[in-house]
Amino acid sequence: MAINQTRDDMVDSIISVFRSEGYEGASLAKLSEATGLGRSSLYHHFPMGKEDMANAALDRLGILMGGDILGPLAGPGSARQRLADFGAKISGFYADGRQPCLLDVFSVGDAARLFQDRLRQTNRAFIQAITDLAASTGASPAEAARRGEDALIAIEGALIVSRGLASSDPFRRVLAELPDRVLGTEK
Amino acid sequence: MAINQTRDDMVDSIISVFRSEGYEGASLAKLSEATGLGRSSLYHHFPMGKEDMANAALDRLGILMGGDILGPLAGPGSARQRLADFGAKISGFYADGRQPCLLDVFSVGDAARLFQDRLRQTNRAFIQAITDLAASTGASPAEAARRGEDALIAIEGALIVSRGLASSDPFRRVLAELPDRVLGTEK
DNA sequence: GTCTATAGCTAGATAGAC
DNA sequence: GTCTATCTAGCTATAGAC
Structure with a gap:
């Protein structure tokens, strides 16, 4: 769309279409419109077509996760402050619950068959980052792992229910x- | 597929395809194969095509929910026993976490736009059934509603993470x- | 109620000019 | 690097025989 867009800009637009429409629902027409590029231009950047675009989307998701989103969890500051920063990032990334998660929409159909291994890696990285933080505050390894997994479950589930109820x-x-x-201080 | 199958059998096969493949990924070829009916036979039963099939799937999901799945929650027995029965139904319905939920896969793309209102109703019914049980055990209305919503969030999230990690x-x-x-007796 | 055959379209993908 | 034009395959949907 934008003039002089970088490859990251292109991939961000592509991710947006995959998230809203799913893998099979993301037609080249929609991907073309979202990026502002013609079909052939898309194939210039992604020779293998849609599968390449999805892999680029997963590449970028991994980078965003590892850096901007999960990064605060391992950063400086108190555990509670790091979790607050993380929550703000998550809220923005999911547009206050309106934007689906790629880990969800890619977990059915062709995408599930094509990208199973990559999805597992990204799920694991997310869980591990929370697990590490919980462990650093004194939780046992098993308890920390449980809280890491629960955090991802809660976020993914909340996205579905928020979309299902049409409410953030x-x-x-x-x-x-x-x-x-995560800190074990609920109730 | 089966000889002498009832309409419910057909719709069950259709639901299975929608759950595994998503709305856009569920091609008539796959729906035809799963039901054992040719394209034209499908159109005889569902004149509006795929949209009719999805509506039939949502009809049946509503009936299964209201009866077999959520029914135990309002049945006889202790609250804990009813929740155990409910858990067993849920485990079977989702094939131990391997089968996606229609409320998830229909919440993106064309299906989200077509069935938004129906999804909201079904989400609400699920949450309400748990909420009612929690309230009946003494939880305040607000707390009961929170637990009802959390239960659906936890189940939907667990389905995604289980698929993502390829583990039940x-x-x-x-x-x-x-x-x-749900009973507020955790930890 | 199911079938074969096919229409009409849109999907993903490619060729080649500029 | 982007475009127009086009290919083939698969898609949804329909017609009409049985």
Whole structure:
């Protein structure tokens, strides 16, 4: 769309289409419109077509996760402050619960068959980052792992229920309660 | 597929395809193969094509929910026993976490635009059934509503993470912990 | 109620000019 | 690097025989 867009800009547009439409629902027409590029230009950048675009989307998701989103969890500051920063990133990344997660929409159909291994890696990285933080606050390894897994479950589930109810409330509530649940200080 | 199949059998096969492939990924070829009916036979039963099939799937999901799945929650027996029965139904319905939920796969793309209102109703019915049980055990209305919503969030999230990790473990753990979370007796 | 055959379209993908 | 034009395959949907 934008003039002089970088490859990251292109991939961000592509991710947006995959998230909203799913893998099979993301037609080249929609991907073309979102990026502002003609079909042939897309094939110039992604010779293998849609599969290449999805791999580029997963590449970028991995980079965003490892850096901007999960990064705060291992950063400086108190555990509670790091979780607050993380929550803000998550809220923005999922547009207050309105934007689906690629880990969800790629877990059915052709995408599930094509990208199974990559999905597993990204799920693991997410869980591990929360697990590490929980462990650093004194939780046992098993308990920390449980909280890491629960955090991803809660976020993914909240996204579905928020879309299902057409309300951001469940997503916001889950994010608000997340620090206490990770730190084991709920109730 | 089966000889002498009822309409419910047909719709069950259709649901299975929608769950595995998503709305856009569920081609008539796959729906035809799963039901054992030719394209034209499908159009005889569902004149509006795929959209009719999806509506039939949502009709049946509503009936299964209202009866077999959520029914135990309002049945006889202790609250804990009812939750155990419910958990067993959920485990079977989602094939131990391997089968996606229609409320998830229909929440993106064309299906989200077509069936938004129906999805909201079904989400609400699910949450309400758990909420009612929690309220009947003494939880305040607000707390009961929170637990109802959390139960659906946990189940939907666990399905995604279980598929993402290619392991039933997260789904099983969430189901095992669900009674305590609904009854407020966790930890 | 199911079938074969096919229409009409859109999907993903390619060729080649500029 | 982007475009127009086009290919083939698969898609949804329909017609009409049985």
